Amino acid sequence: MAIATPAPPAPTTGPTPPRAQKPRSTARRNAVLRGLAGVVGLILLLEIVSRSGLVNTNFLPPFSSVLWKAITLWGDEVFRADVLSTLLTYVYGMLIACAIAIPVGVVLGMFRPAYRGARAIVELMRPIPPVALVPLVLLVLGAGLEMKLVIVVFAAIWPIMFNTLYGVHDVDPYAKEMARSFGVSRFGVIRRVVIPSAAPFVVTGIRIASSIALIVVITVELIAGGAQGIGAFISRERAFSDAESYLAVLAATVTAGLLGLVINLGIGWLERRFFGWDATARGGA
Amino acid sequence: MTDSLPTTSAGAPTQGAAPTRPAGTAPGTPGAAVVVDHVSHTYGRGDTAHHAIHDLNFEVMPKECVSIVGPSGAGKTTLLRTLAGLLQPSEGAVWVNGKKNTGVPDGMAMVFQDYSRSLLPWLSVERNVAFPIAGSSLSKPERKALVDESLEAVGLKGFEKRYPWQLSGGMQQRVAIARALAYRPKLMLMDEPFASVDAQTREGLEDLVLSIRDRYDMTILFVTHDIDESVYLANRVLVLSRPPATLVEDIRVELAEPRDQITTREDPAFIHLRGHVARLIHSGGEPV
Numbered sequence: 001m002a003i004a005t006p007a008p009p010a011p012t013t014g015p016t017p018p019r020a021q022k023p024r025s026t027a028r029r030n031a032v033l034r035g036l037a038g039v040v041g042l043i044l045l046l047e048i049v050s051r052s053g054l055v056n057t058n059f060l061p062p063f064s065s066v067l068w069k070a071i072t073l074w075g076d077e078v079f080r081a082d083v084l085s086t087l088l089t090y091v092y093g094m095l096i097a098c099a100i101a102i103p104v105g106v107v108l109g110m111f112r113p114a115y116r117g118a119r120a121i122v123e124l125m126r127p128i129p130p131v132a133l134v135p136l137v138l139l140v141l142g143a144g145l146e147m148k149l150v151i152v153v154f155a156a157i158w159p160i161m162f163n164t165l166y167g168v169h170d171v172d173p174y175a176k177e178m179a180r181s182f183g184v185s186r187f188g189v190i191r192r193v194v195i196p197s198a199a200p201f202v203v204t205g206i207r208i209a210s211s212i213a214l215i216v217v218i219t220v221e222l223i224a225g226g227a228q229g230i231g232a233f234i235s236r237e238r239a240f241s242d243a244e245s246y247l248a249v250l251a252a253t254v255t256a257g258l259l260g261l262v263i264n265l266g267i268g269w270l271e272r273r274f275f276g277w278d279a280t281a282r283g284g285a
Numbered sequence: 286m287t288d289s290l291p292t293t294s295a296g297a298p299t300q301g302a303a304p305t306r307p308a309g310t311a312p313g314t315p316g317a318a319v320v321v322d323h324v325s326h327t328y329g330r331g332d333t334a335h336h337a338i339h340d341l342n343f344e345v346m347p348k349e350c351v352s353i354v355g356p357s358g359a360g361k362t363t364l365l366r367t368l369a370g371l372l373q374p375s376e377g378a379v380w381v382n383g384k385k386n387t388g389v390p391d392g393m394a395m396v397f398q399d400y401s402r403s404l405l406p407w408l409s410v411e412r413n414v415a416f417p418i419a420g421s422s423l424s425k426p427e428r429k430a431l432v433d434e435s436l437e438a439v440g441l442k443g444f445e446k447r448y449p450w451q452l453s454g455g456m457q458q459r460v461a462i463a464r465a466l467a468y469r470p471k472l473m474l475m476d477e478p479f480a481s482v483d484a485q486t487r488e489g490l491e492d493l494v495l496s497i498r499d500r501y502d503m504t505i506l507f508v509t510h511d512i513d514e515s516v517y518l519a520n521r522v523l524v525l526s527r528p529p530a531t532l533v534e535d536i537r538v539e540l541a542e543p544r545d546q547i548t549t550r551e552d553p554a555f556i557h558l559r560g561h562v563a564r565l566i567h568s569g570g571e572p573v
Contacts, residue, residue, distance in 0.1 A: 181389060
């Protein structure tokens with residue numbers, strides 16, 4: 001009360017030391033190392049089991065030969081074209097899905113009546129397994145890129161749209177009010193507060209959609225005869241059913257897995273790089 | 286919205302509101318920074334309706350620093366939101382700088398209670414401060430000068446590149462004040478600005494408000510639940526009753542300037558005033 005503690009005129013709060021970065025990066029490196037140890041261990045186990053003659057090497061060739069095959073396959077022009085086809089379908093599919101899902105998600109997240117109106121249609125369509133659409137789309141569009149795209153887009157739209165919707169809906173009304181109090185227009189509030197605030201959610205949606213999209217591309221290629229891509233390559237090689245083609249099937253599968261891993265790591269890096277401010281991205285990295 | 290004459294109910298003449306006033310001009314004393322004219326607000330309707338404020342009338346002259354106190358839940362924030370144009374009152378009107386509020390008034394900046402939510406975590410300190418002027422017609426160097434000066438005024442020079450979540454609570458609220466200053470407001474509204482910081486930080490921030498009040502030509506209205514603070518910072522204290530809130534008393538605070546955390550709080554006039562305000566609040570608006 002009257003006897004107050006001496007109050008310096010300068011800021012009473014001293015500068016905080018820079019955030020400790022080191023322990024986190026060390027912990028991260030340790031986690032990566034442990035993860036790598038697991039992978040190396042599994043590879044060694046596969047190698048030993050295969051070479052010991054416990055199983056038929058036709059079904060389980062040594063991992064080293066699978067890996068070697070995966071590398072030498074790149075010399076095969078057909079395989080390269082197939083990988084390119086899968087990648088292009090994936091990239092186009094993701095771009096189209098984002099172009100549709102993000103604006104729709106923003107609108108549905110901002111305007112409750114729009115959400116209520118769209119909900120029935122969305123809930124009806126969402127449970128349809130994308131792959132179940134293959135025969136129908138094949139009938140209409142044939143086995144080309146368009147067919148694959150339609151199905152990939154259908155699969156990738158939902159996670160992006162729902163994450164955008166929740167992200168937009170989750171924007172702190174307080175922050176919006178702050179912007180409004182400075183005379184920022186309705187559209188300005190969307191552009192300067194709502195979208196940046198929802199962005200980490202959207203990117204998480206894109207990451208989820210991305211792994212689904214890759215799975216769906218390859219599945220569609222596998223089941224739709226005549227298509228191009230890694231899945232089609234696997235499907236063709238399997239038909240020969242000899243040791244060499246078996247190796248090729250495994251090598252193509254490993255390639256697909258690595259592709260998914262690289263894409264996932266890339267998006268994870270983007271999330272940490274650009275959305276480090278977001279608590280979920282900070283804590284969950 | 287039409288600028289018709291505010292609802293001056295017959296038989297209850299407002300002080301200063303001349304009945305012959307031409308349409309579209311503010312009631313009350315000419316040149317008043319803020320005129321609150323017969324403002325009432327009710328949330329919802331029917332059984333769940335909450336009558337938050339009832340028939341409030343007061344004026345604030347330019348460069349005044351007015352605190353609004355009252356029992357908790359007394360509609361202080363409702364009143365402030367009405368002044369900020371974020372809420373249209375159910376009845377009556379607010380006039381800021383001679384213009385009737387139909388939305389957010391020009392030249393008004395607000396400092397919110399919860400700094401952790403009002404600052405944007407994806408923007409650095411300097412970009413948070415530049416937020417209100419980012420879309421303005423000012424040139425880049427002009428904007429930078431405003432940001433630098435505002436950060437200097439709140440004692441945060443050198444923290445431009447930090448992010449809000451890297452700063453302590455008191456520093457975050459300083460950033461929010463700097464953001465309001467960068468807007469160069471004529472009217473600054475503060476909604477319990479220091480309710481979420483510790484006591485020592487609070488004293489520093491109170492003195493910061495006194496220093497910016499002297500440095501910039503601003504009218505300041507702030508809501509607080511801290512009785513000492515309401516007297517320490519203000520030229521006038523408006524005491525509200527329990528809801529539906531009415532104006533219990535409009536108290537002039539004439540304490541020696543410059544004010545000081547130790548000597549002002551020892552001043553018998555200060556002690557007397559804080560006691561008076563406390564009694565008013567504890568009685569919930571009944572006469573004492």
